[in-house]
Amino acid sequence: MALRPERQAPPEVFYNEREARKYTTSSRIVEIQAKLTERALELLALPEDGVPRLLLDIGCGSGLSGETLTENGHHWIGMDISDSMIDIALEREVDGDLLISDIGQGLGFRPGSLDGAISISAVQWLCNADKSCNDPRARLKAFFSSLYKCLARGARAVLQIYPENSQQLEMISTAAMRVGFSGGLVVDYPHSSRAKKYFLCLLCGPPSVNSVLPKAIGEDGGSDSDDDSDEEENGTVDVSERQRPAKRPKNGKKIKGKAWLLKKKEQRRNKGVPNVPRDTKYTGRKRKARF
Amino acid sequence: MRLLTHNMLTCNIKGVTKGFPLSIEVQKLETKETDFNPDFLKNIFPKLEWKAFHDAALSVGLNDIPEQVDPVMLEDSEFLQKFHHALLEVHLEEGALICPETGRRFPVSKGVPNMLLHEDEV
Numbered sequence: 001m002a003l004r005p006e007r008q009a010p011p012e013v014f015y016n017e018r019e020a021r022k023y024t025t026s027s028r029i030v031e032i033q034a035k036l037t038e039r040a041l042e043l044l045a046l047p048e049d050g051v052p053r054l055l056l057d058i059g060c061g062s063g064l065s066g067e068t069l070t071e072n073g074h075h076w077i078g079m080d081i082s083d084s085m086i087d088i089a090l091e092r093e094v095d096g097d098l099l100i101s102d103i104g105q106g107l108g109f110r111p112g113s114l115d116g117a118i119s120i121s122a123v124q125w126l127c128n129a130d131k132s133c134n135d136p137r138a139r140l141k142a143f144f145s146s147l148y149k150c151l152a153r154g155a156r157a158v159l160q161i162y163p164e165n166s167q168q169l170e171m172i173s174t175a176a177m178r179v180g181f182s183g184g185l186v187v188d189y190p191h192s193s194r195a196k197k198y199f200l201c202l203l204c205g206p207p208s209v210n211s212v213l214p215k216a217i218g219e220d221g222g223s224d225s226d227d228d229s230d231e232e233e234n235g236t237v238d239v240s241e242r243q244r245p246a247k248r249p250k251n252g253k254k255i256k257g258k259a260w261l262l263k264k265k266e267q268r269r270n271k272g273v274p275n276v277p278r279d280t281k282y283t284g285r286k287r288k289a290r291f
Numbered sequence: 292m293r294l295l296t297h298n299m300l301t302c303n304i305k306g307v308t309k310g311f312p313l314s315i316e317v318q319k320l321e322t323k324e325t326d327f328n329p330d331f332l333k334n335i336f337p338k339l340e341w342k343a344f345h346d347a348a349l350s351v352g353l354n355d356i357p358e359q360v361d362p363v364m365l366e367d368s369e370f371l372q373k374f375h376h377a378l379l380e381v382h383l384e385e386g387a388l389i390c391p392e393t394g395r396r397f398p399v400s401k402g403v404p405n406m407l408l409h410e411d412e413v
Contacts, residue, residue, distance in 0.1 A: 052331040054295070054338075075331065075379075077296050079406075086403055097296040101406040105413050108303030108406060110311060113338055133410050142413075146303075152338070 053115035059122025063094035104139030109150035140175035258284035302390035312343035
């Protein structure tokens with residue numbers, strides 16, 4: 001299994017034209033992105049009055065998540081650092097406005113101008129130090145403080161992330177809390193290693209009655225039964241598989257035993273191969289160490 | 292890029308205190324029709340910097356946006372139509388955005404402004 005994309009190259013390099021196209025033509029990714037966006041919108045808890053809002057899509061990529069926002073009737077502004085991804089978004093004629101921008105440099109929006117923000121699988125990229133001038137902590141701080149500023153009072157930001165490990169998760173959430181956000185982490189399907197999803201739900205402004213964190217999906221029951229069926233139901237990607245090393249045969253377990261050997265020898269005899277050794281009590285045994 | 296986005300965008304260079312509004316340099320404009328939704332317009336109205344919006348509308352050649360507005364005007368459907376057209380239907384396709392303080396040029400190509408900063412501007 002390949003390395004995490006974050007480990008391979010900076011985002012503007014990794015998502016080159018080929019990778020961007022691959023990302024957008026994979027029906028699996030398209031479906032997962034749509035589901036994650038639906039869930040993020042649900043967590044965003046916008047008032048249900050049917051009025052379209054102005055949302056920000058952080059790391060919009062080729063506009064897969066934006067399409068779901070449009071379907072829900074909202075106006076959105078998408079930003080991404082990869083121009084190849086933006087090019088694909090243009091080809092797909094998405095409805096939102098697009099910007100090429102590095103979120104680690106801060107978001108350049110007027111204070112209080114946005115009704116909410118979502119981000120699907122993007123923020124963990126900030127934890128990388130790709131260049132000597134990139135300090136992950138400084139970049140996270142720039143990102144979160146400018147996000148806090150540009151959100152309207154009482155607005156929320158829902159950031160879905162794939163953290164590499166618990167330190168990274170903690171680094172991201174501490175950076176968010178330090179600039180004044182309240183809220184916290186919602187983990188969907190916490191018992192399943194494959195379907196587990198982290199949503200960082202951030203609330204702008206002081207805690208109020210409305211600021212109770214939404215409940216995670218699949219928190220109780222059934223999740224330890226079978227991970228695979230769990231994944232099929234939810235159709236989600238998993239963090240752990242990306243880190244899993246290449247498959248290795250399990251130690252101590254013979255793959256080809258005596259029965260297999262006897263069968264093969266029989267087959268060769270039937271085929272008429274000369275000099276097939278005869279079957280004895282020694283067939284298929286390991287040689288002694290003295291050899 | 293629509294004027295809606297322009298009204299929210301500021302220049303993000305380190306040390307710039309008032310990077311708003313970015314002035315618009317037009318090379319090519321495009322008009323794309325969008326669904327008219329008065330609720331959205333009423334909702335977004337208090338968030339807009341009207342003067343910046345008026346100036347931006349002028350620079351893309353729309354001179355029917357009044358300089359002064361009153362929330363009462365939001366009941367007038369003729370005004371709403373003009374407002375809708377300027378805010379959501381006129382797209383800046385090619386050109387540039389210019390920071391009022393430093394004069395830094397952010398190029399706009401294929402409707403996408405490039406807001407990436409250089410290392411020394413962060």
